[in-house]
Amino acid sequence: MHPDKRSPTIARFDLKILWERLPALASQLWQEVLLLIYPPTCAGCTRALASDKPFCPACFSNLAPISEPYCPLCGIPYGAEAITSHLCSDCLESVHPFDRARAAGIYQGLLREVIHRFKYGGQTFLVWPLAKMLIGPARELTRLHRIDTVVPVPLHHNRLRQRGFNQSSLLARRLGSLLKVSVDYSSLKRSRWTDPQIGLSRNQRAVNVKGAFSLKTPAKIKDKGILLVDDVFTTGETVNQCVQVLNDGGSREVVVLTVARTVAW
């Protein structure tokens, strides 16, 4: 049929689709314009990047990304002496509240510095490269578990006021959109103020965060597969408290994903 002979109904339908897609198209166009004005730069050294990778090759080699062999349950990486992945002594001796945990890299060197700039220096644009680092381990978790929703580790409202943002929520938002999974920002809340965990022993950390989290809307997480997101996994006491609350609320399973984790080699 000649285009001019199309029925008015079809023409209106085309216009309706275009109208509905307009905000998304405008947003994509705006991002393209921004990329022309500000070409992507390395999150480590700020040099211009030739690819869409978050770090230049030199900085990437300094990031200490976690790769096999590692513990298939808690994700802790092994040193060069280990040949294959196997359960670590911690996972053999104790039962974790989470079903599985993964981290993108080791909390040291450049990755530690970038996380500090993001979290304490207010450089929130660094959420992009850090969220991109989460994609690999997130895909592994979604292959092994059915994830219904992403939940960030919440901040106490006083801390949120001080910092102006929750780094875990920013990561969860990007990750949710990359994975095309919904993000639940409100069900889990930090109901009690806690002192920073830095400098505390494992036992002191456990006492410090005990009872700090609660569920605001238990019905939203009931029977759900949850991907809990945080920036750093140190001894796991903070995420363990969150997972326990989610488990008590009736979630089906909870897996944990962090940008980095500490390793005591």
Ligand SMILES: [Zn+2]
């Ligand atoms: Zn670089």
Ligand SMILES: [Zn+2]
């Ligand atoms: Zn383990």
